[in-house]
Amino acid sequence: MKHKKNWIKLNKKVNQLNSLLYNYMVNSLLNQYNTVKLLETNKLDQFIKDIIAKKKSESHHKADPHNEAYRWRTGIGGEMALEQYLGKPFVDFSIGDSEDYHIPDLSKLGLNVGIKTVERGKYPVIFKRSERPEIIILRLSDDTFGILGLVTSEDLNKHQNDDEILSPALRARGTKTAFTGLHKIKPFKDFDELLRLA
Numbered sequence: 001m002k003h004k005k006n007w008i009k010l011n012k013k014v015n016q017l018n019s020l021l022y023n024y025m026v027n028s029l030l031n032q033y034n035t036v037k038l039l040e041t042n043k044l045d046q047f048i049k050d051i052i053a054k055k056k057s058e059s060h061h062k063a064d065p066h067n068e069a070y071r072w073r074t075g076i077g078g079e080m081a082l083e084q085y086l087g088k089p090f091v092d093f094s095i096g097d098s099e100d101y102h103i104p105d106l107s108k109l110g111l112n113v114g115i116k117t118v119e120r121g122k123y124p125v126i127f128k129r130s131e132r133p134e135i136i137i138l139r140l141s142d143d144t145f146g147i148l149g150l151v152t153s154e155d156l157n158k159h160q161n162d163d164e165i166l167s168p169a170l171r172a173r174g175t176k177t178a179f180t181g182l183h184k185i186k187p188f189k190d191f192d193e194l195l196r197l198a
Contacts, residue, residue, distance in 0.1 A: 025182035026120065026138065026148075034147040034187065036081040041143050044080060047093055048072045054095045078117025078137035079105060081145035086191045104132055109191075113198050116179070117145065123164045123178040130156035133198055136185055149187035150197045151179065159184060 038044065048069050055068070079091045090108040105115040116124035117137040124136055130153045138146040159181025165171045188194045 022121075022123075022182070026146075029148045029182070029185060029187060030138070030146045033189065034085065035140065036085050036145050036147060038077060038080055038143045038145070039084060040080065043093075044073065044077055047076060047095075051095050073142065074117050074119060074139045075115075077139065077143070078145050079115055082115060082135060082137060082147055085147050086194070088191055106135075111194075111198050113150070113194075120146075122166065123161070123180050123182075125165060125170070125176050126156055126160070126179045128157075128160065128175060128177050134179075135194075136179070136182075148182075149185040150194065151181070151185055155181050155184040 051072055052068050076091070083089055083091050086109075088109055090106055092108070104112050106113040112132045114132055114134045115137060116126060116134045117139055118124045119139045124134070126134065133150050133152050134156060135150050136148045138148060140146055156179055159179060160177040161180045162171060162177050164178030164180060165176065170176060186197050188197055
């Protein structure tokens, strides 16, 4: 019994330390210049309504329909924030079958780079084997996002932890993990800096 209590105390302290480290890293990456408030929230709201109506028929959306609007607001909202930050249009608002959209998010800008947007307090969910760099973005509120920076595929593949995936269903699928190497994120101020990093 004593060992169990000690284990619970130790586990609580580890979680507190992890939380402190997470907040330290995020706070060191966020600033007033890379925090973006969306200018076109009506466009985002309409897109979410339209895409949810379309996706109801896809099997993987039927299997995991929870928080669908929240997830789309996070993902597309992050893309819109990055587009606003870079001043270069690339967000694809077309709606079709998911299998037709397995291309890098920044391919319209000539970059083999993806985007992972995650709610503050959580780690980005990535494939266990990443083939390309990813830009990490934090959702700070419904219309505000922090553009943290770019992570190489090598670092994405090196700094992973399945325990940070909060969805049991997603964890059970075994194809995705959480990227925990926030210290490896490389910030960029504009498109030219992104080009040099990518």
